Amino acid sequence: MAIPKLKKENVIEAIKFIDKNGIPSQYQSNQYDLISEDNKKYPPKYVIAVANHIENKTEITTDSFKADEAKKALEKLGFRIENKHEKKYILTITADNATSTDESFSMNELGERGDKCIPLDVVFIRANGEEIRRKHRKGERRICNQTLPKLAFQEFEKQITALSVEEKESFPVSRYSLKDKPFCGIFSSVKEFKKHRNSIEYLIYHYGDGKQYVINSWNIFTTLIFVSCLSRSKKKFR
Known part of the structure:
Protein backbone atom coordinates (compact mmCIF):
# COMPACT_ATOMS: atom_id res chain seq x y z
CA MET A 1 0.00 0.00 0.00
CA LYS A 84 17.93 13.13 13.15
CA HIS A 85 21.42 12.12 12.03
CA GLU A 86 22.45 15.20 10.06
CA LYS A 87 24.87 17.64 11.68
CA LYS A 88 23.36 21.00 12.59
CA TYR A 89 25.19 24.32 12.85
CA ILE A 90 24.31 27.85 13.87
CA LEU A 91 25.26 30.75 11.59
CA THR A 92 25.27 34.16 13.32
CA ILE A 93 25.18 37.28 11.16
CA THR A 94 25.88 40.74 12.59
CA ALA A 95 26.58 44.08 10.96
CA ASP A 96 30.30 43.32 11.19
CA ASN A 97 30.70 39.60 10.61
CA ALA A 98 29.24 36.17 9.86
CA THR A 99 30.39 33.34 12.13
CA SER A 100 29.39 29.68 12.40
CA THR A 101 29.65 26.88 14.96
CA ASP A 102 30.95 24.88 11.99
CA GLU A 103 34.69 25.50 12.30
CA SER A 104 35.21 24.81 8.60
CA PHE A 105 32.78 27.55 7.51
CA SER A 106 34.42 30.04 5.17
CA MET A 107 33.18 33.17 3.44
CA ASN A 108 35.42 32.17 0.53
CA GLU A 109 33.18 29.30 -0.57
CA LEU A 110 29.62 30.49 -0.05
CA GLY A 111 28.29 29.15 -3.34
CA GLU A 112 29.68 25.62 -3.05
CA ARG A 113 28.99 25.24 0.66
CA GLY A 114 25.48 26.65 0.43
CA ASP A 115 24.54 24.08 -2.21
CA LYS A 116 25.16 21.36 0.38
CA CYS A 117 23.32 22.94 3.32
CA ILE A 118 19.62 23.05 4.20
CA PRO A 119 18.21 25.83 6.43
CA LEU A 120 16.33 24.52 9.45
CA ASP A 121 15.32 27.82 11.03
CA VAL A 122 15.86 31.54 10.46
CA VAL A 123 15.37 34.26 13.07
CA PHE A 124 16.41 37.86 13.72
CA ILE A 125 17.16 38.70 17.37
CA ARG A 126 16.91 42.31 18.43
CA ALA A 127 19.10 43.87 21.14
CA ASN A 128 16.30 43.38 23.68
CA GLY A 129 16.13 39.65 22.90
CA GLU A 130 12.93 39.85 20.81
CA GLU A 131 12.81 37.20 18.07
CA ILE A 132 11.53 38.22 14.62
CA ARG A 133 10.52 35.54 12.11
CA ARG A 134 9.35 35.60 8.52
CA LYS A 135 5.65 36.34 8.01
CA HIS A 136 5.23 34.00 5.09
CA ARG A 137 2.54 34.32 2.47
CA LYS A 138 -0.17 31.72 1.92
CA GLY A 139 1.32 28.69 0.21
CA GLU A 140 4.89 29.85 0.89
CA ARG A 141 7.22 27.40 2.64
CA ARG A 142 8.07 28.52 6.17
CA ILE A 143 11.78 27.81 5.80
CA CYS A 144 13.68 27.67 2.51
CA ASN A 145 16.86 29.03 0.91
CA GLN A 146 15.19 32.43 0.47
CA THR A 147 13.78 32.85 3.99
CA LEU A 148 16.75 34.85 5.32
CA PRO A 149 16.79 37.55 2.60
CA LYS A 150 12.98 37.70 2.63
CA LEU A 151 13.10 38.25 6.39
CA ALA A 152 15.60 41.06 5.76
CA PHE A 153 13.21 42.58 3.21
CA GLN A 154 10.39 42.25 5.75
CA GLU A 155 12.33 44.10 8.46
CA PHE A 156 13.75 46.84 6.20
CA GLU A 157 10.87 47.15 3.73
CA LYS A 158 10.11 50.83 4.42
CA GLN A 159 13.77 51.82 4.35
CA ILE A 160 14.41 49.94 1.09
CA THR A 161 11.36 51.56 -0.50
CA ALA A 162 12.70 54.99 0.47
CA LEU A 163 15.94 54.40 -1.47
CA SER A 164 16.30 56.11 -4.83
CA VAL A 165 16.32 54.06 -8.05
CA GLU A 166 20.08 54.57 -8.30
CA GLU A 167 20.63 53.45 -4.70
CA LYS A 168 18.51 50.33 -5.24
CA GLU A 169 20.33 49.38 -8.44
CA SER A 170 23.75 49.75 -6.77
CA PHE A 171 22.85 47.90 -3.54
CA PRO A 172 24.93 44.68 -3.03
CA VAL A 173 22.58 41.67 -2.89
CA SER A 174 24.54 38.47 -3.45
CA ARG A 175 28.04 37.04 -3.57
CA TYR A 176 29.40 33.55 -4.14
CA SER A 177 32.77 34.14 -2.44
CA LEU A 178 34.92 36.99 -1.18
CA LYS A 179 36.96 36.66 -4.35
CA ASP A 180 33.92 37.45 -6.53
CA LYS A 181 32.53 40.87 -7.30
CA PRO A 182 29.08 41.13 -5.65
CA PHE A 183 25.92 41.24 -7.74
CA CYS A 184 24.03 44.49 -7.18
CA GLY A 185 20.48 45.60 -7.75
CA ILE A 186 17.04 45.61 -6.13
CA PHE A 187 14.52 45.65 -8.97
CA SER A 188 10.75 46.15 -9.22
CA SER A 189 10.02 43.11 -11.41
CA VAL A 190 11.55 40.01 -12.96
CA LYS A 191 11.53 41.85 -16.30
CA GLU A 192 13.63 44.69 -14.87
CA PHE A 193 15.94 42.21 -13.14
CA LYS A 194 16.56 40.34 -16.39
CA LYS A 195 17.52 43.55 -18.18
CA HIS A 196 20.58 43.57 -15.94
CA ARG A 197 21.13 39.81 -15.46
CA ASN A 198 19.42 37.18 -17.59
CA SER A 199 19.36 34.41 -14.99
CA ILE A 200 16.94 32.10 -13.17
CA GLU A 201 18.82 32.75 -9.92
CA TYR A 202 16.46 35.31 -8.43
CA LEU A 203 14.21 35.91 -5.44
CA ILE A 204 10.82 37.66 -5.52
CA TYR A 205 9.67 39.51 -2.40
CA HIS A 206 6.01 40.55 -2.48
CA TYR A 207 4.85 43.59 -0.52
CA GLY A 208 2.10 46.18 -0.48
CA ASP A 209 -0.69 45.91 -3.03
CA GLY A 210 0.77 43.67 -5.72
CA LYS A 211 4.25 45.22 -5.59
CA GLN A 212 7.48 43.24 -5.56
CA TYR A 213 11.22 43.41 -5.28
CA VAL A 214 13.51 41.07 -7.22
CA ILE A 215 17.15 40.37 -6.42
CA ASN A 216 19.80 37.86 -7.48
CA SER A 217 19.76 34.87 -5.12
CA TRP A 218 20.69 31.20 -5.16
CA ASN A 219 21.50 29.14 -2.06
CA ILE A 220 21.21 30.01 1.63
CA PHE A 221 24.60 31.74 1.81
CA THR A 222 24.72 33.83 -1.35
CA THR A 223 22.62 36.68 0.08
CA LEU A 224 24.62 37.05 3.32
CA ILE A 225 26.04 40.27 1.89
CA PHE A 226 22.51 41.64 1.39
CA VAL A 227 21.54 40.92 5.00
CA SER A 228 24.80 42.29 6.45
CA CYS A 229 24.67 45.44 4.28
CA LEU A 230 21.14 46.17 5.49
CA SER A 231 22.33 45.75 9.08
CA ARG A 232 25.28 48.09 8.51
CA SER A 233 22.95 50.62 6.88
CA LYS A 234 20.63 50.72 9.90
CA LYS A 235 22.00 54.02 11.21
CA LYS A 236 21.83 55.56 7.74
CA PHE A 237 18.21 54.48 7.39
CA ARG A 238 17.29 56.21 10.64
Missing part, protein backbone atom coordinates in the same frame (compact mmCIF):
# COMPACT_ATOMS: atom_id res chain seq x y z
CA ALA A 2 1.32 3.44 -0.94
CA ILE A 3 1.11 6.62 1.09
CA PRO A 4 -2.58 7.60 1.36
CA LYS A 5 -3.70 10.77 -0.41
CA LEU A 6 -4.01 13.40 2.27
CA LYS A 7 -4.43 17.16 2.51
CA LYS A 8 -2.49 19.58 4.68
CA GLU A 9 -5.55 19.98 6.90
CA ASN A 10 -5.55 16.23 7.59
CA VAL A 11 -1.99 16.41 8.84
CA ILE A 12 -2.76 19.41 11.04
CA GLU A 13 -5.66 17.47 12.58
CA ALA A 14 -3.32 14.51 13.12
CA ILE A 15 -0.85 16.74 14.98
CA LYS A 16 -3.66 17.98 17.24
CA PHE A 17 -4.69 14.36 17.87
CA ILE A 18 -1.10 13.45 18.80
CA ASP A 19 -0.76 16.48 21.09
CA LYS A 20 -3.84 15.25 22.95
CA ASN A 21 -3.13 11.53 22.99
CA GLY A 22 0.65 11.24 22.82
CA ILE A 23 2.87 8.92 20.76
CA PRO A 24 2.95 5.17 21.53
CA SER A 25 6.51 3.93 22.06
CA GLN A 26 6.40 1.61 19.03
CA TYR A 27 5.72 4.57 16.74
CA GLN A 28 8.70 6.72 17.74
CA SER A 29 10.88 7.72 14.78
CA ASN A 30 14.46 6.56 14.29
CA GLN A 31 15.37 8.72 11.31
CA TYR A 32 13.15 11.77 10.76
CA ASP A 33 11.16 14.36 12.73
CA LEU A 34 8.33 16.54 11.50
CA ILE A 35 8.94 19.99 13.02
CA SER A 36 5.76 21.95 13.72
CA GLU A 37 5.31 25.73 13.60
CA ASP A 38 5.98 25.85 17.37
CA ASN A 39 9.07 23.62 16.99
CA LYS A 40 7.56 20.44 18.43
CA LYS A 41 8.77 17.13 16.96
CA TYR A 42 6.58 14.33 15.59
CA PRO A 43 7.38 10.97 13.91
CA PRO A 44 6.41 11.39 10.22
CA LYS A 45 5.16 7.83 9.68
CA TYR A 46 2.89 8.04 12.71
CA VAL A 47 1.59 11.45 11.63
CA ILE A 48 0.64 9.99 8.24
CA ALA A 49 -1.02 6.98 9.88
CA VAL A 50 -3.07 9.17 12.24
CA ALA A 51 -4.05 11.55 9.44
CA ASN A 52 -5.23 8.59 7.38
CA HIS A 53 -7.16 7.25 10.39
CA ILE A 54 -8.92 10.59 10.93
CA GLU A 55 -9.71 11.17 7.26
CA ASN A 56 -10.49 7.63 6.06
CA LYS A 57 -11.43 5.81 9.29
CA THR A 58 -8.59 3.31 8.82
CA GLU A 59 -6.65 1.46 11.49
CA ILE A 60 -3.62 3.38 12.78
CA THR A 61 -0.67 1.50 11.31
CA THR A 62 2.67 2.41 9.75
CA ASP A 63 3.43 -1.03 8.29
CA SER A 64 2.42 -0.24 4.72
CA PHE A 65 4.91 2.56 3.89
CA LYS A 66 8.50 3.58 4.57
CA ALA A 67 9.98 6.56 6.41
CA ASP A 68 11.34 8.09 3.19
CA GLU A 69 7.88 7.91 1.62
CA ALA A 70 6.32 9.64 4.64
CA LYS A 71 9.05 12.31 4.55
CA LYS A 72 8.48 13.11 0.87
CA ALA A 73 4.69 13.18 1.26
CA LEU A 74 4.84 15.61 4.18
CA GLU A 75 7.42 17.86 2.51
CA LYS A 76 5.20 18.00 -0.58
CA LEU A 77 2.43 19.31 1.67
CA GLY A 78 4.77 22.03 2.95
CA PHE A 79 5.86 20.54 6.26
CA ARG A 80 9.41 20.77 7.57
CA ILE A 81 11.21 17.45 8.08
CA GLU A 82 14.56 17.07 9.82
CA ASN A 83 16.97 14.16 9.61
Whole structure:
Protein backbone atom coordinates (compact mmCIF):
# COMPACT_ATOMS: atom_id res chain seq x y z
CA MET A 1 0.00 0.00 0.00
CA ALA A 2 1.32 3.44 -0.94
CA ILE A 3 1.11 6.62 1.09
CA PRO A 4 -2.58 7.60 1.36
CA LYS A 5 -3.70 10.77 -0.41
CA LEU A 6 -4.01 13.40 2.27
CA LYS A 7 -4.43 17.16 2.51
CA LYS A 8 -2.49 19.58 4.68
CA GLU A 9 -5.55 19.98 6.90
CA ASN A 10 -5.55 16.23 7.59
CA VAL A 11 -1.99 16.41 8.84
CA ILE A 12 -2.76 19.41 11.04
CA GLU A 13 -5.66 17.47 12.58
CA ALA A 14 -3.32 14.51 13.12
CA ILE A 15 -0.85 16.74 14.98
CA LYS A 16 -3.66 17.98 17.24
CA PHE A 17 -4.69 14.36 17.87
CA ILE A 18 -1.10 13.45 18.80
CA ASP A 19 -0.76 16.48 21.09
CA LYS A 20 -3.84 15.25 22.95
CA ASN A 21 -3.13 11.53 22.99
CA GLY A 22 0.65 11.24 22.82
CA ILE A 23 2.87 8.92 20.76
CA PRO A 24 2.95 5.17 21.53
CA SER A 25 6.51 3.93 22.06
CA GLN A 26 6.40 1.61 19.03
CA TYR A 27 5.72 4.57 16.74
CA GLN A 28 8.70 6.72 17.74
CA SER A 29 10.88 7.72 14.78
CA ASN A 30 14.46 6.56 14.29
CA GLN A 31 15.37 8.72 11.31
CA TYR A 32 13.15 11.77 10.76
CA ASP A 33 11.16 14.36 12.73
CA LEU A 34 8.33 16.54 11.50
CA ILE A 35 8.94 19.99 13.02
CA SER A 36 5.76 21.95 13.72
CA GLU A 37 5.31 25.73 13.60
CA ASP A 38 5.98 25.85 17.37
CA ASN A 39 9.07 23.62 16.99
CA LYS A 40 7.56 20.44 18.43
CA LYS A 41 8.77 17.13 16.96
CA TYR A 42 6.58 14.33 15.59
CA PRO A 43 7.38 10.97 13.91
CA PRO A 44 6.41 11.39 10.22
CA LYS A 45 5.16 7.83 9.68
CA TYR A 46 2.89 8.04 12.71
CA VAL A 47 1.59 11.45 11.63
CA ILE A 48 0.64 9.99 8.24
CA ALA A 49 -1.02 6.98 9.88
CA VAL A 50 -3.07 9.17 12.24
CA ALA A 51 -4.05 11.55 9.44
CA ASN A 52 -5.23 8.59 7.38
CA HIS A 53 -7.16 7.25 10.39
CA ILE A 54 -8.92 10.59 10.93
CA GLU A 55 -9.71 11.17 7.26
CA ASN A 56 -10.49 7.63 6.06
CA LYS A 57 -11.43 5.81 9.29
CA THR A 58 -8.59 3.31 8.82
CA GLU A 59 -6.65 1.46 11.49
CA ILE A 60 -3.62 3.38 12.78
CA THR A 61 -0.67 1.50 11.31
CA THR A 62 2.67 2.41 9.75
CA ASP A 63 3.43 -1.03 8.29
CA SER A 64 2.42 -0.24 4.72
CA PHE A 65 4.91 2.56 3.89
CA LYS A 66 8.50 3.58 4.57
CA ALA A 67 9.98 6.56 6.41
CA ASP A 68 11.34 8.09 3.19
CA GLU A 69 7.88 7.91 1.62
CA ALA A 70 6.32 9.64 4.64
CA LYS A 71 9.05 12.31 4.55
CA LYS A 72 8.48 13.11 0.87
CA ALA A 73 4.69 13.18 1.26
CA LEU A 74 4.84 15.61 4.18
CA GLU A 75 7.42 17.86 2.51
CA LYS A 76 5.20 18.00 -0.58
CA LEU A 77 2.43 19.31 1.67
CA GLY A 78 4.77 22.03 2.95
CA PHE A 79 5.86 20.54 6.26
CA ARG A 80 9.41 20.77 7.57
CA ILE A 81 11.21 17.45 8.08
CA GLU A 82 14.56 17.07 9.82
CA ASN A 83 16.97 14.16 9.61
CA LYS A 84 17.93 13.13 13.15
CA HIS A 85 21.42 12.12 12.03
CA GLU A 86 22.45 15.20 10.06
CA LYS A 87 24.87 17.64 11.68
CA LYS A 88 23.36 21.00 12.59
CA TYR A 89 25.19 24.32 12.85
CA ILE A 90 24.31 27.85 13.87
CA LEU A 91 25.26 30.75 11.59
CA THR A 92 25.27 34.16 13.32
CA ILE A 93 25.18 37.28 11.16
CA THR A 94 25.88 40.74 12.59
CA ALA A 95 26.58 44.08 10.96
CA ASP A 96 30.30 43.32 11.19
CA ASN A 97 30.70 39.60 10.61
CA ALA A 98 29.24 36.17 9.86
CA THR A 99 30.39 33.34 12.13
CA SER A 100 29.39 29.68 12.40
CA THR A 101 29.65 26.88 14.96
CA ASP A 102 30.95 24.88 11.99
CA GLU A 103 34.69 25.50 12.30
CA SER A 104 35.21 24.81 8.60
CA PHE A 105 32.78 27.55 7.51
CA SER A 106 34.42 30.04 5.17
CA MET A 107 33.18 33.17 3.44
CA ASN A 108 35.42 32.17 0.53
CA GLU A 109 33.18 29.30 -0.57
CA LEU A 110 29.62 30.49 -0.05
CA GLY A 111 28.29 29.15 -3.34
CA GLU A 112 29.68 25.62 -3.05
CA ARG A 113 28.99 25.24 0.66
CA GLY A 114 25.48 26.65 0.43
CA ASP A 115 24.54 24.08 -2.21
CA LYS A 116 25.16 21.36 0.38
CA CYS A 117 23.32 22.94 3.32
CA ILE A 118 19.62 23.05 4.20
CA PRO A 119 18.21 25.83 6.43
CA LEU A 120 16.33 24.52 9.45
CA ASP A 121 15.32 27.82 11.03
CA VAL A 122 15.86 31.54 10.46
CA VAL A 123 15.37 34.26 13.07
CA PHE A 124 16.41 37.86 13.72
CA ILE A 125 17.16 38.70 17.37
CA ARG A 126 16.91 42.31 18.43
CA ALA A 127 19.10 43.87 21.14
CA ASN A 128 16.30 43.38 23.68
CA GLY A 129 16.13 39.65 22.90
CA GLU A 130 12.93 39.85 20.81
CA GLU A 131 12.81 37.20 18.07
CA ILE A 132 11.53 38.22 14.62
CA ARG A 133 10.52 35.54 12.11
CA ARG A 134 9.35 35.60 8.52
CA LYS A 135 5.65 36.34 8.01
CA HIS A 136 5.23 34.00 5.09
CA ARG A 137 2.54 34.32 2.47
CA LYS A 138 -0.17 31.72 1.92
CA GLY A 139 1.32 28.69 0.21
CA GLU A 140 4.89 29.85 0.89
CA ARG A 141 7.22 27.40 2.64
CA ARG A 142 8.07 28.52 6.17
CA ILE A 143 11.78 27.81 5.80
CA CYS A 144 13.68 27.67 2.51
CA ASN A 145 16.86 29.03 0.91
CA GLN A 146 15.19 32.43 0.47
CA THR A 147 13.78 32.85 3.99
CA LEU A 148 16.75 34.85 5.32
CA PRO A 149 16.79 37.55 2.60
CA LYS A 150 12.98 37.70 2.63
CA LEU A 151 13.10 38.25 6.39
CA ALA A 152 15.60 41.06 5.76
CA PHE A 153 13.21 42.58 3.21
CA GLN A 154 10.39 42.25 5.75
CA GLU A 155 12.33 44.10 8.46
CA PHE A 156 13.75 46.84 6.20
CA GLU A 157 10.87 47.15 3.73
CA LYS A 158 10.11 50.83 4.42
CA GLN A 159 13.77 51.82 4.35
CA ILE A 160 14.41 49.94 1.09
CA THR A 161 11.36 51.56 -0.50
CA ALA A 162 12.70 54.99 0.47
CA LEU A 163 15.94 54.40 -1.47
CA SER A 164 16.30 56.11 -4.83
CA VAL A 165 16.32 54.06 -8.05
CA GLU A 166 20.08 54.57 -8.30
CA GLU A 167 20.63 53.45 -4.70
CA LYS A 168 18.51 50.33 -5.24
CA GLU A 169 20.33 49.38 -8.44
CA SER A 170 23.75 49.75 -6.77
CA PHE A 171 22.85 47.90 -3.54
CA PRO A 172 24.93 44.68 -3.03
CA VAL A 173 22.58 41.67 -2.89
CA SER A 174 24.54 38.47 -3.45
CA ARG A 175 28.04 37.04 -3.57
CA TYR A 176 29.40 33.55 -4.14
CA SER A 177 32.77 34.14 -2.44
CA LEU A 178 34.92 36.99 -1.18
CA LYS A 179 36.96 36.66 -4.35
CA ASP A 180 33.92 37.45 -6.53
CA LYS A 181 32.53 40.87 -7.30
CA PRO A 182 29.08 41.13 -5.65
CA PHE A 183 25.92 41.24 -7.74
CA CYS A 184 24.03 44.49 -7.18
CA GLY A 185 20.48 45.60 -7.75
CA ILE A 186 17.04 45.61 -6.13
CA PHE A 187 14.52 45.65 -8.97
CA SER A 188 10.75 46.15 -9.22
CA SER A 189 10.02 43.11 -11.41
CA VAL A 190 11.55 40.01 -12.96
CA LYS A 191 11.53 41.85 -16.30
CA GLU A 192 13.63 44.69 -14.87
CA PHE A 193 15.94 42.21 -13.14
CA LYS A 194 16.56 40.34 -16.39
CA LYS A 195 17.52 43.55 -18.18
CA HIS A 196 20.58 43.57 -15.94
CA ARG A 197 21.13 39.81 -15.46
CA ASN A 198 19.42 37.18 -17.59
CA SER A 199 19.36 34.41 -14.99
CA ILE A 200 16.94 32.10 -13.17
CA GLU A 201 18.82 32.75 -9.92
CA TYR A 202 16.46 35.31 -8.43
CA LEU A 203 14.21 35.91 -5.44
CA ILE A 204 10.82 37.66 -5.52
CA TYR A 205 9.67 39.51 -2.40
CA HIS A 206 6.01 40.55 -2.48
CA TYR A 207 4.85 43.59 -0.52
CA GLY A 208 2.10 46.18 -0.48
CA ASP A 209 -0.69 45.91 -3.03
CA GLY A 210 0.77 43.67 -5.72
CA LYS A 211 4.25 45.22 -5.59
CA GLN A 212 7.48 43.24 -5.56
CA TYR A 213 11.22 43.41 -5.28
CA VAL A 214 13.51 41.07 -7.22
CA ILE A 215 17.15 40.37 -6.42
CA ASN A 216 19.80 37.86 -7.48
CA SER A 217 19.76 34.87 -5.12
CA TRP A 218 20.69 31.20 -5.16
CA ASN A 219 21.50 29.14 -2.06
CA ILE A 220 21.21 30.01 1.63
CA PHE A 221 24.60 31.74 1.81
CA THR A 222 24.72 33.83 -1.35
CA THR A 223 22.62 36.68 0.08
CA LEU A 224 24.62 37.05 3.32
CA ILE A 225 26.04 40.27 1.89
CA PHE A 226 22.51 41.64 1.39
CA VAL A 227 21.54 40.92 5.00
CA SER A 228 24.80 42.29 6.45
CA CYS A 229 24.67 45.44 4.28
CA LEU A 230 21.14 46.17 5.49
CA SER A 231 22.33 45.75 9.08
CA ARG A 232 25.28 48.09 8.51
CA SER A 233 22.95 50.62 6.88
CA LYS A 234 20.63 50.72 9.90
CA LYS A 235 22.00 54.02 11.21
CA LYS A 236 21.83 55.56 7.74
CA PHE A 237 18.21 54.48 7.39
CA ARG A 238 17.29 56.21 10.64
